Amino acid sequence: MSTAVEDTFGGAGRRTFAPSLPGIWRNGLFAAGTWFLAAALTYALPDVITWGATQLFAVLALAGAGIFLALSVTVHRLGGLGRTLVHYGPWFIVLGLWLAVWEVLTAKLGWLPKPFFSPPQGLLHVYVTDWDRLLICVAYTGRLWGLGFFSGVLVGFAGGVALGWSKRFAYWGMPLLKLIGPVPASAWIPCTFFIFPSTFHASIFLVALASGIPVAILTAAGVSQVNRSFYDVARTLGADNRFLIFKVAIPASLPNVFVGLFMGLYYSFAVLVVAEMLGAKFGLGWYLQFNTAYSAYANVYAALIVMALICAGLVRLLFVVRDRLLGWQKGIL
Amino acid sequence: MMALALAETAADSIALDVEGVSHRYELDGKDLQVLDDVSLAIAPGEFVALLGPSGCGKSTLLRLAAGLETPTAGKVLENGRPITTPNPDRILVFQDATLFPWRTVRGNVATGLEARGLVRERKHRIDEVLTLVKLEGFSDFYPHQLSGGMAQRAALARALVNDPKLLLLDEPFGKLDSLTRLRMQNELLDLWKSAGFTALLVTHDVEEALLLADCVIVLSDRPASIVAEVRVGQPHPRRRDDPNLVALRRSLLEKLGISHDV
Incomplete structure (x- = not known):
């Protein structure tokens, strides 16, 4: 499962294409062209209504065009970063085109219904004027996610090891886990809000539950599936139970644990936003709901982009950690 | 210091005695006897090969000697003391x-x-x-x-x-290609000569047993009991085509129930 995830999200950056023309990066030139087009349309045509940061957006698009122009001759001297840029060349072209079309359809022609579709300068305006509140929301969401995810993973991992290792633990624990595990964490919301002293604690618990359960299930499965002969070998070499758990069972089950971690990560995002929409005072989920209520859709889109970047960044980070810890497995994968 | 120096030269090896050992497993509720009244004595520093058909219980004997399991009946002794737990002296x-x-x-x-x-x-x-x-x-x-x-x-x-003072080898070369196997057999022999441990090798390869061991013990089909114990007097290095070994090979194969023309 984790390999499939990586093929979809992580592996793309590693393949490289040979540059077609030595010295000049053609796709860079094209990207500079489309970005210049977006800048020119923004600057030259009048807006249907005022959106805020129109000038700034034109300047930024122009700056983007300038950067691609500069890169088109220097990219081959940038080593690994250059190769990644070249790989994503077609994306940069399409991105410029997308900006131009988006700009024209919303700000310049007003074809798309107004409160729901915001032009790029509308989003930019949000970042320029509301950045402090967004930042606070990111910090609040980060705190909630961090506390929930890490406590959930810690408890889930420890519980999973115990369930996989000890028969007595498994006897009492496994049925409970099998019963509670499939219930979506958000179904617990009604109970959690009167069990816990504050909505903040309840939200932490929900995120912890969502991320901890898949980790617990997969860790337990991983530990109980460890090849018995590894234990035999370690025991004849003088290993005690502690060594068997920490130096044999846990490393052997780590590939499974990481599958659980990826699942837990995705579930934690899902629950995070739901939890923040219920009675939180700050946070990205709250920001989304608050601004939807006021029909401030530019703010909603702006927050969604921030959220997408953060979630994708965390997934990427987990891949990096996994590749570091499971390097020994590369031949098997 | 003295103890450390001794351990490093590995001068002291173990005498392994198996006295009237029977062992049974329970598999899916069925009782499966794998060893039937097996007795053997291995002197310190000796190289003994256990030869028998696959699945006859040879590996079980090694697990008992390693201390990974205790026998249902009988005793497994190292230097006269019963073996109950694994120990890095026996690997x-x-x-x-x-x-x-x-x-x-x-x-x-x-x-x-x-x-x-x-x-x-x-x-x-x-x-x-x-x-x-x-x-x-x-x-x-x-x-x-x-x-x-x-x-x-x-x-x-x-x-x-x-x-280790006792090295237990469970068909260690069974999955290697034949050239690598020949090389590894010689390497094992050199290691045994220089380190001086007692070696107990389980194999179903008659030639391997004859090339390496001082003594070859033939086990019957499950439940395993000892069919024959053959001393190999030839000095090392031994040659596969040595007429004495060829004769021993023929008699061992006969004891395993395989006819002359193999």
Whole structure:
């Protein structure tokens, strides 16, 4: 499962294409062209209504065009970063085109219904004027996610090891886990809000539950599936139970644990936003709901982009950690 | 200091005595007897081969000697004391190298020392043993990067670094190609001569038993009992086409129930 995830999200950056023309990066030139087009349309045509940061957006698009122009001759001297840029060349072209079309359809022609579709300068305006509140929301969401995810993973991992290792633990624990595990964490919301002293604690618990359960299930499965002969070998070499758990069972089950971690990560995002929409005072989920209520859709889109970047960044980070810890497995994968 | 020096030369090896051992497993509620009244005595430093059809219970005998299991009836003794738990003095090498895939070759070899908290004071032994099995250039490789022969050498090194007094080998070369197997047999023989441990080798390869062992014990089909005990008097190095060995091979095959024309 984790390999499939990586093929979809992580592996793309590693393949490289040979540059077609030595010295000049053609796709860079094209990207500079489309970005210049977006800048020119923004600057030259009048807006249907005022959106805020129109000038700034034109300047930024122009700056983007300038950067691609500069890169088109220097990219081959940038080593690994250059190769990644070249790989994503077609994306940069399409991105410029997308900006131009988006700009024209919303700000310049007003074809798309107004409160729901915001032009790029509308989003930019949000970042320029509301950045402090967004930042606070990111910090609040980060705190909630961090506390929930890490406590959930810690408890889930420890519980999973115990369930996989000890028969007595498994006897009492496994049925409970099998019963509670499939219930979506958000179904617990009604109970959690009167069990816990504050909505903040309840939200932490929900995120912890969502991320901890898949980790617990997969860790337990991983530990109980460890090849018995590894234990035999370690025991004849003088290993005690502690060594068997920490130096044999846990490393052997780590590939499974990481599958659980990826699942837990995705579930934690899902629950995070739901939890923040219920009675939180700050946070990205709250920001989304608050601004939807006021029909401030530019703010909603702006927050969604921030959220997408953060979630994708965390997934990427987990891949990096996994590749570091499971390097020994590369031949098997 | 004295003890350490002694351990490193591995001058002292173990006498292994198996007295009237029977062993049974319970499989799916059915009682399965694998050993039936087996008795044998192995002198310190001796090389003994257990020969028998596959699945006859040879491996069980090794597990008992390693202390991974205790026999249903009878006694397994090291130097007269009963064996109840595993101990790094008696190390088992499996048919599959069973290296820990998350550890490098060096990490695998260090496992025994690490488990007993001896890594720091016996660090030099790791390098010595790696050189001994000709893996000194591969200490940072992971098991999946090794060939079958190299993996089995690493498994041997992992055993030898503990200076075992009894080495239990469960068809250690069974899965290697025939050329690698010949080379590894000679290497094992050299290691045995230089380190002086007692060796108990389980195999179903008659030639392997005759080339290596001082004494070949033939076991029957399950439940295993001893059919014959044959002394091999020839000095090492032995040649496969030595007429004495050829004659012994024929008689061993007969005892295993295989006709002359093989």
